Amino acid sequence: MSFLNDMRFRAFCYQIGAIGLVVAAAWTMFATASDNLAKQNIATGFGFLARQAGFVISETAIAYQPTDSIGRAILVGIVNTVKVSLLAAILGTILGLFVGVARMSRNPLLARLALAYVEVLRNVPLLLYLFLWYSLIIMVFPPVKQALNILPGVYLSNSGLVLPAVFLESGAAIFALFICAGIAAAILIRRISQQRRVATGKSNHGMAFACLALVLPPLILWALGLVSFGWDIPQAGRFRLTGGLHVRPEFVALLFGLLLSVSASVAEIVRAGIQAIGPGQWEAAAALGLHRSRVMRLVVLPQALRLIIPPLTNTYLTVFKNSSLAIAIGYPDLVMVSNTVMNQTGQAIETIAIFMGVYLGLSITISLAMNWYNARVALKVR
Secondary structure (H helix, E strand, C coil): CHHHHCHHHHHHHHHHHHHHHHHHHHHHHHHHHHHHHHHCCCCCCCHHHHCECCCCCCCCCCCCCCCCEHHHHHHHHHHHHHHHHHHHHHHHHHHHHHHHHHHCCCCHHHHHHHHHHHHHHHCCCHHHHHHHHHHHHHHHCCCHHHCEEEECCEEEECCEEEECEEEEEECHHHHHHHHHHHHHHHHHHHHHHHHHHHHHCCCCCHHHHHHHHHHHHHHHHHHHCCCEEEEECCEECCCCEECCEEECHHHHHHHHHHHHHHHHHHHHHHHHHHHCCCHHHHHHHHHCCCCHHHHHHHHHHHHHHHHHHHHHHHHHHHHHHHHHHHHHCCCCCHHHHHHHHHHHHCCHHHHHHHHHHHHHHHHHHHHHHHHHHHHHHCCCCC
């Protein structure tokens, strides 16, 4: 029985026991729920995903009709969630970077305005801001019958902004292939130009050539007539606007609220990262004759990035989870679509399990991506 005195063996047994208790508790809850649902003649399982949805989704990023399956409807909700969250994360990061740098400005007015921006956005619940932006859009802009014709084919009303839409009439596959090739070429050119700049110490036009490599392939396709584009021009009817790209007020209010919330958090993270860099870096760069703006861009921010990435991960996780507040203003995200499915099918446990699993999967994906990038930019100890 000497193995009982082995700490590693006992630790392994404790872990197995803990896992067994969790599995037993989960199985007990599942069995109890299944028995109760069976007594009430409520179906269980995920077979309902193949049924016809039978409801309209006001905004779809992928093709969807009420005759499609419930699984397709949930997929539309997932895509809508990812779309608004990803846009909010990107735009909020850019805005937060500028606000964070402004917090460190020598101009007292600019620094205090940035401080006020951060404090106002961080200390009021996001849900209240969503109500505020949505109410402003609905109350300030005119109804659809009196929509403002800002430019030819561009209409603005309390139902959103309608723009002319561009679509591919032919050659979609080859166009996507050339876009991917352009992106790969741009990344390769940018990397080579950076390596040459480090090796020679001379500036080059790598960014310009990378941008050219990105836009040149689709332009060549268009010039050769291998792809053709069409325009969908909005038309003002008696009661509504038809055609074009419709940017709805629910999407705008949610995007605006999320990106402002993200920008305030990012601004504080950026400020903390900059302040963590020692004053010696500023002084050494200034001694080389660099302007303060170039010191910030070329010396301080690249070093601060290593400190900014870990807390930034939590901010990105929060914005994806906060997107579930969209149900309060009627944006058809995953939660709102799932709520409609629950009301129609009565299978609440399965539906809740689906969108919990989706949020868990998105969070793990974001964490893995940010951890990979953090390891890539971290200092290598040799």
